[in-house]
Amino acid sequence: MTPLDAHPLTGRFQSDGAAVSLKAYERAGGYQALRKALGMTPDAVRDEVVRANLRGRGGAGFPAGIKWKSMAPPDDGSRYVVANADEMEPGAFKDRVLMEGDPHQLIEGMIIAAHAVQADTGFIFLRYEYQVAARRLAAALAEAERAGYVGANVLRSGWSFHLHLHTSAGRYICGESGALLNALEGRRAVPRATLPRATTAGLWGRPTVVNNVETLCNVPHIITRGAEWFVSAGVGPPSKRGGVDGGTKVYTVSGRVNRPGWFELPMGTPLRAIIEEHAGGMRTGYGLRAVQPGGASTGFVAPGELDVPMDFDSPERIHSRMGTGTVMVYDDQTCPIGVLHNLQHFFAQESCGWCTPCRDGLPWVEELLLAIEQGRGRPEDLALLHLHTRFLGMGHTFCALAPGAMAPLETGLVLFRDDFERHLREGCPYTAEG
C-alpha cells in the first residue's frame, strides 16, 4: 500500500507544501504512464479512458473519453489540447491545489491526452490570480522540456507536442469552454455557439479538446493502473449512464467547520462524511443551515439531506449538483439573504454581457435581493425573483452562467422562505456578517 493507492492525485504531495520536482515525480512513478501510452495506439488510449468512464471534473461530468473520440479525424493541420485551469467558481480551489502540489501530473496528463487525440499543441489556460501555480507550472514545463517529455520528438517517438502556459487576466466567463477559446485567440471572451463543437472546429477553426485540470490529472493513473481499477475506486451507486462514477475526487470544504480544506476521497463519498468526518463538523457555537455541495452555481441542500453520495448524478435527486465538488457550508448565524445577494452580485458582475437575459436579468436579481436585505423589499419581489429563475433558466441564455446563478436562488427561495418573509416584515435580523 503506497500513498498513491488511496490518493492517486495527491499522494505525491510534499509535506512542506512545495511543488513535487521532476526528480521526485519520476521517483514516484511519474512519466511511466506517458511511456506506456506512447507504446499504445491513440485509439487504445482513448478506449481505456472511455472504459474508465472518466467524467469531466469541471462540473458538467461529460465523459472525457467520449469527448476525445469526437475529435475530427487528423489531416495536415494543427490540433489542440487545452487544460481549463480558469478555476473561478466561488468556493473552488481543487485545481489550484493540484497544480501547486504536483504540476508534472497535469503536464503528463496533457501529453497523454494529446497523444490520444493526435494533437501537436497544448495550452494551459490559467486564471490570473493563481500566480503561485503559474510559477510552479512554468518551472515544471521547463523541466519537462529539458527532459524530453514535451517539445520536438517526445521521448524519441517521432511525435512532437508543444505545450504553453497562458495566464489570463481575470474573468469567470473564461472558464466557459467557448469563451475560453475566444480568449486564447485574443478576442473578447464571450461564449461561442454550441455547434460546431470545439472537437470539430475549436481554436483557430481546428479540432480542439478542452478538459478540466482534475480530469487531466486522472489520466496518467488510468493508463498506469487500468480502467477497471479506476471504476472500482468509486463508492457511489450506479449512475444514469450505467456503471458507477469511478476514481477519486478532490473535494474541498469551506465555511465555519473545524477543518476547512481539501480531501481526496473515493468518488461518491456521502456529503455527510465529507463535512462531518473529514472537515470535522461545525465549529462550536454554530449550527448548520444549508450546504452548496458543488460551488456557487449549485442548489442549496438542507441539513436533512446530507446522506447524498457526492457523485455526478445523485445530488440531482435533491435539486442540486456535485459540480466541482466544492462544498460550501453555511451556518445559522449568517444571513441567507446576504449570502444570496453576494452570490448574485458575483454572477451579475461576471456576466459577459453577450445575451440579454443574463446581462439585464442578473443585475435586477442582485438589486431585488439587496433591497430585501436592506429592508426595502416589497412582497411582490418574491414573485419577481421566482420569475427570473425561469427566464434565466436553461435554454433561455447562450451559456450556463445565468442558469447556474439561478440554481442557488431557486432552491434558496424555498429553503430560506421564512427568512425572506421576516426580512420583508422587519428587515435583516442578523447583526453582521463576518
Place this chain on the structure above:
Amino acid sequence: MLSEEERREIAVEASRYPEPRAACVDALKVVQRHRGFVSDEALAAVAHALGMSAAELDGVATFYNQIFRHPVGQNVLHVCDGVMCWMQGAPALQKHLREHHGLAVGGTAEDGRLTLLVAPCLGLCHRAPALLLNGNPEGEVSPERLDRILARLS
C-alpha cells in the same frame, strides 16, 4: 512609444500562437508590468504592433478585471469578496481599510503607495478572509495582521 524591451517581450509571447493578435492579453500585461497601467497611447501602440484596431483591443482590455486602463498605486491590494470571505471577515477588512487607512474600494492612497480593489473568489476559501497583495496570496487575515502586512510595503 513601446520600448525595445517591451517589443521584445511581446514578440516572445506572440511566438507561441499562430497569429499575433492571440498574444494581445499577454502584450497588455507586458505593458502593464513596465508602466503600471495601459494608457491610451500604449494601447494604440500594442494594437498597431499586433495588427488590430485600437477599438478592438480596448474591447478586450476593458473586458478583463486585471488590465488597468487607469493609473494605480505602486502596490495593488485585492481583497476577496467571494461568499466564503464575505461570510468570514472580508467586510471588516474593507471597513478597516476605509476607517484606518482612508482607502475605499477603487481608491488609491494620497501618497500613491497603495490601490485597493476587490477580487472575485481567490480560491483561498479554506483560509478566509483572503487577499492578494501585488499578486501574492495571504489567508486568515485579521485587521491587525493586515496592518502588519501593509507596514512592510515600500
